Amino acid sequence: MRSRPRWTRWRASTSTLIFALAPLGAPTMRRAPVPVGVPQVVHVTAREFAFEMPDTLRAGVTTFRLRNVGQQPHHVMVYAVDRGHSLRDVYDALAAGGAHPGWMHAIGGPNAIIGPRESVATIDLPAGAYVVFCHIPSPDGRLHFTKGMLKSLVVIPAATPPADLPAGDVAVQLSDYAFTLSGPLKAGSHRIVITNRGSQTHELILSRLAPGKTTRDFVHWIEAQDGPPPVTPWGGVTDLGPGRSVVVDVRLEPGTYSVLCRVRDAGDGRPHDRHGMMMEVVVR
Ligand SMILES: [Cu+2]
Numbered sequence: 472m473r474s475r476p477r478w479t480r481w482r483a484s485t486s487t488l489i490f491a492l493a494p495l496g497a498p499t500m501r502r503a504p505v506p507v508g509v510p511q512v513v514h515v516t517a518r519e520f521a522f523e524m525p526d527t528l529r530a531g532v533t534t535f536r537l538r539n540v541g542q543q544p545h546h547v548m549v550y551a552v553d554r555g556h557s558l559r560d561v562y563d564a565l566a567a568g569g570a571h572p573g574w575m576h577a578i579g580g581p582n583a584i585i586g587p588r589e590s591v592a593t594i595d596l597p598a599g600a601y602v603v604f605c606h607i608p609s610p611d612g613r614l615h616f617t618k619g620m621l622k623s624l625v626v627i628p629a630a631t632p633p634a635d636l637p638a639g640d641v642a643v644q645l646s647d648y649a650f651t652l653s654g655p656l657k658a659g660s661h662r663i664v665i666t667n668r669g670s671q672t673h674e675l676i677l678s679r680l681a682p683g684k685t686t687r688d689f690v691h692w693i694e695a696q697d698g699p700p701p702v703t704p705w706g707g708v709t710d711l712g713p714g715r716s717v718v719v720d721v722r723l724e725p726g727t728y729s730v731l732c733r734v735r736d737a738g739d740g741r742p743h744d745r746h747g748m749m750m751e752v753v754v755r
Contacts, residue, residue: 509634510531510532510533510534510593510634510637511528511529511531511532511533511534512533512534512536513525513528513533513534513535513536514536514538515535515536515537515538515547515581515603516538516539516540517537517538517539517540517541517545517546517547517605517620518539518540518541518545519541519542519543519615519618520605520615520618520619520620521619521620522547522603522605522620522622524603524622524624525624526622526623526624526625527624527625527626527627528596528624528625528626528627529626529627529628529629529631530596530597530598530626530627530628530629531595531596531629531631531633531634532593532594532595532596532633532634532635532636533593533594533595533596534591534592534593535547535549535580535581535591535592535593535594536581536589536590536591537580537581537584537589537590537591537592538584538589539583539584539585539586539590541585542585543585543607543609543610543615544583544584544585544607544704545583545584545585545605545607545615545620546580546581546582546583546584546590546605546606546607546709547580547581547590547592547603547604547605547709548577548580548603548604548605548606548709548710549577549578549579549580549594549596549601549602549603549624549709550571550575550576550577550578550601550602550603550604550710551575551576551578551597551599551600551601552574552575552576552599552600552601552602553574553575553576554600555574556574556575558602558621558622558623561575561602561604561621562616562617562621565604565606565614565616565621566617569735569740570735570736570737570740571672571710575602576712577672577709577710577711577712577715578594578596578601578711578712578715579592579594579665579708579709579710579711579712579715579717580592580594580603580708580709580710580717581706581708581709581719582674582675582676582677582704582706582707582708582709583607583676583678583704583706583707584704584705584706585703585704588705588706588722589706590706590707591706591719591720591721592706592708592709592717592718592719592720593636593637593717593718593719593720594636594715594717594718595636595715595716596626597626598626598627598628598629599626600623600624600625600626601623601624601625601626602621602622602623602624603621603622603624604616604620604621604622605620605621606709608696610696612696636664636716636717636718637662637718638662638664639661639662639663639664639718640661640662640663641653641654641656641661641662641663641664642663642664642665642666643663643664643665643666643675644665644666644667644668645665645666645667645668645669645673645675645711645732646668646669646673647669647670647671647673647743647746648669648732648743648746648747648748649747649748649750650675650730650732650748650750652752656723656728656752656754657723657754657755658723658724658725658754658755659722659723660720660721660722660723661720661721661722661723662718662719662720663718663719663720663721664716664717664718665707665708665711665716665717665718665719666715666716667711667712667713667714667715667716668713668714669713670713671713671734671736671737671743672710672711672712672713672734673710673711673732673734673743673748674707674708674709674710674711674732674733674734675707675708675711675719675730675731675732676704676707676729676730676731676732676733677704677705677706677707677721677728677729677730678702678703678704678705678728678729678731679702679703679705679724679726679727679728679729680701680702680726680727680728680729680751681701681702681703684701684702685729685751686729686730686731686744686749686750686751688701689701689702689729689731690731690744690749693733702729705721705723705728706719706721707719707730710734723754724754725754725755726753726754727751727752727753727754728751728752728753728754729749729750729751730749730750730751730752731744731748731749732744732748732749
């Protein structure tokens with residue numbers, strides 16, 4: 472014998488199911504699309520030496536919009552942290568240098584920017600415990616996270632329907648050790664889908680080269696920090712673990728751009744540009 476409350480509940484769940492599946496074919500759905508989740512937008516303001524941003528986010532697809540009101544370049548590294556590890560553990564692990572420990576997972580974030588431009592990266596953020604930090608060195612050699620640019624972030628489960636990562640107009644694959652673009656980059660706005668197909672964590676540092684300067688000049692400058700930088704930082708994505716994708720919104724001006732990965736190799740500890748993970752892209 473079936474009781475009435477059960478029947479009512481069954482009907483409710485069936486109609487929900489039909490509603491969810493309808494966009495696959497029902498013509499009536501053209502006028503009444505199923506609402507889909509919209510990425511949450513997180514505004515991050517960076518300066519010497521702090522991040523201004525929420526401490527808690529909801530899980531799902533999230534757009535980080537980084538604005539840097541400081542004088543030095545800053546970026547946002549986003550790492551998920553396994554249970555049982557504190558912010559102090561993260562600090563100690565980062566301060567030790569070398570490859571990051573296995574209990575930290577690179578999720579990707581907006582790479583370095585300075586001045587009025589924004590660095591914009593959309594990532595999928597599962598619920599859990601995270602840290603955000605800046606791993607860029609100061610002129611005195613100390614990394615920004617040691618000066619205050621390290622904070623914890625809690626991502627709580629979301630009740631809203633999940634959004635998909637937005638589609639892009641260009642794809643970039645990261646591998647061990649190369650960047651592969653799906654097509655040319657022209658001046659103007661792009662939505663770039665960056666996917667790590669390698670076995671290690673990689674990043675994409677996008678910088679516009681000053682006239683006459685090369686990516687090798689930039690690498691030399693990163694290591695020596697002498698004189699003014701030969702580039703303008705233009706965003707990209709910070710550390711991104713294998714198999715993950717991030718969508719970066721960028722507005723390109725004509726010029727030559729340097730594309731670089733400085734993640735330290737799991738094998739020999741040298742930065743990936745030393746393994747050939749660097750290229751130049753001419754934008755017209
Ligand atoms: Cu790399």
